């Protein structure tokens with residue numbers, strides 16, 4: 042029994058994939074790649090996959106995480122390449138480690154988001170960000186399954202900055218980039234809630250929908266407002282003590298069904 | 300000419316619509332070919348929502364067949380939901396293909412596959428969104444050729460004004476033949492414009508171009524004749540028939556959508572056609588003769604398809620899957636092969652008389668013996684003779700008893716209401732059958748918690764069937780009959796609670812009837828409904844009977860006609876039917892005799908196992924029955 046943790050992306054047009062859609066696509070990719078999955082018991086057995094904290098439909102992501110359970114050991118990097126190839130371009134598997142520690146989900150304390158605001162002047166975005174950061178609380182409303190609810194967005198924001206776009210991507214009509222670090226609290230504060238907050242505090246009203254991408258998830262360093270790689274502890278543990286499983290896999294080349 | 304993707308404009312709208320993933324393409328096994336290195340470009344549409352259209356086998360097959368060809372590309376488009384339609388209109392985003400998001404109007408051919416007539420209003424929506432004139436007569440050389448296919452195209456007259464041509468029968472070879480004609484015409488510099496191209500297609504005798512045919516009417520509204528109005532255009536247009544399914548192992552790489560769709564399985568068509576001769580069944584009549592895919596061909600397709608898709612279920616498709624001459628070996632072979640892989644097997648359409656419980660048991664080896672479906676179609680022995688569904692009550696009860704005895708808990712029975720010559724009594728006997736099924740089930744299983752669900756729909760007479768002359772039962776009478784049946788089932792103290800009852804009211808059937816047996820004049824109704832906002836007529840929540848009836852009342856009186864004239868009116872032998880010039884191979888006199896036999900409650904055998912009964916198809920289409928057994932076995936696959 043081996044557990045492998047994977048980092049994957051939702052890029053470009055495939056950012057419109059809902060989490061449910063991704064789950065089905067991923068389980069099929071597992072079948073195509075003939076990964077020796079562990080299955081749940083019962084009438085309709087499901088492959089054992091745990092997903093953590095998926096990004097909302099419509100937002101891109103460079104940092105989604107999941108963990109799979111195998112019945113036979115596999116080399117994480119080879120498995121990653123196999124799965125990456127099996128998934129449609131845009132759903133890319135970009136990192137894999139063997140799970141050596143517990144609590145991946147607990148390490149996903151905060152997210153770094155990039156928000157691209159087309160047709161918004163960088164100066165205007167900076168002004169709005171300053172107003173937002175100045176406030177003690179920024180209440181917004183969101184429609185949830187249980188009706189309209191009001192909550193504070195300010196407390197969840199660990200860091201928020203506005204930039205002009207990189208010079209190689211000038212947008213016509215101006216464009217501002219926000220970089221946002223949000224703590225994962227309950228209720229979850231999402232990038233669009235922060236945008237509502239910017240509208241509430243500083244009347245920032247982008248004329249076109251924002252393009253939102255999650256850049257990272259992990260442990261939050263409160264001091265610097267930075268987020269660290271949640272797979273790092275597994276990687277370190279692996280370097281310190283390679284498992285029998287990994288050795289076995291290395292000895293058993295050729296690898297798997299590929 | 301370079302054609303830009305409209306994705307950037309579309310992308311801005313997607314955050315505001317339901318299930319945006321359905322519009323972005325990028326499905327596993329989809330193909331995007333280089334626009335400029337292809338000279339014939341097809342946009343293929345299934346005129347319903349993506350979740351219904353994507354799994355459609357017909358479109359998937361043509362998409363692959365065309366894309367495999369050098370210099371030819373095919374992309375797919377589906378109906379957009381009203382939320383996106385509204386935004387597209389506001390922001391001038393045209394109907395697009397999901398593959399490379401090119402405007403549909405930029406393609407050479409716009410091929411639309413109609414499984415049902417209820418997609419007609421969606422065709423108009425798509426044309427309008429694409430910026431293609433609704434009337435074929437208003438199109439220029441720069442517009443795509445709009446071609447209809449699919450089962451509903453066997454009577455394309457109601458949409459004759461909106462399409463440029465129709466192809467009836469199997470599409471695989473037909474689209475390739477059309478492609479060559481279009482390629483040659485383009486290479487020559489488009490001589491003679493659009494008309495010349497349509498003429499070249501029409502003169503082959505296998506592409507129907509409505510504008511080259513004039514319909515003449517009698518004073519009473521019936522058709523007097525349909526005549527070609529141009530020399531070189533044949534009087535009748537024939538259907539296409541593909542022989543040897545093993546040569547067409549499509550889809551090889553079925554599309555795997557990201558969005559959730561209605562069927563998510565690896566489907567293999569195990570045979571095409573059906574000769575059982577059920578008189579109500581248009582599919583059975585127009586797809587003759589029977590052509591089986593070999594057991595080894597099936598085995599290979601399943602293997603490759605599962606590898607290409609990762610699906611967890613295999614569907615063995617056909618009009619009556621248990622009728623394949625080697626179905627037992629196929630099912631057992633596949634069940635053996637995939638036992639370890641947790642792959643489910645299903646036979647989506649099976650018939651009670653052919654169904655064998657061993658087969659069902661084989662398909663469900665890994666548990667899940669939840670429900671079995673049978674389709675006796677008619678409640679009484681008499682009405683089953685009328686429709687030529689030869690199954691005796693005794694057989695049915697015996698089969699069902701075996702099912703319950705083998706651990707199945709739930710049996711679903713399909714019926715139709717409104718069949719020719721039907722009386723209340725025929726329908727009420729459905730309740731008797733259901734109670735007998737439950738009684739027998741309780742007896743053999745020794746349990747009280749078994750269930751039987753009766754599912755019943757209104758019968759719609761269809762072109763190219765023996766019932767094409769029959770009067771359709773009105774919506775009111777259908778509903779009244781169904782209510783009586785419901786009351787009888789509910790009123791049964793002993794068994795009523797074990798019987799589920801599902802039915803559809805008679806209203807949608809009347810609209811389907813109007814469209815199925817309609818002629819060119821019905822086009823005015825379709826247009827009026829579309830203009831009034833009619834969309835997605837196959838969806839209960841979008842379908843509006845009142846709108847259809849109001850639009851019919853506005854348009855049909857101009858011709859001295861009404862909806863009843865098209866639906867509840869019985870036709871005579873002499874009447875020229877709107878689809879008579881479209882040749883499905885069935886001999887009209889044979890169909891008429893079969894209609895008369897039906898009224899006499901005389902049955903006809905299946906020509907697969909008994910001598911040919913001269914329906915006309917094989918000699919007319921130069922085809923023949925192609926069945927096994929081949930005697931071959933499904934080989935276990937070597938190491939995985």
Ligand code: SF4
Nearest residue numbers: 906911912913914917
């Ligand atoms: S022509 Fe004869 S053999 Fe062919 S489908 Fe008709 S009845 Fe069957």
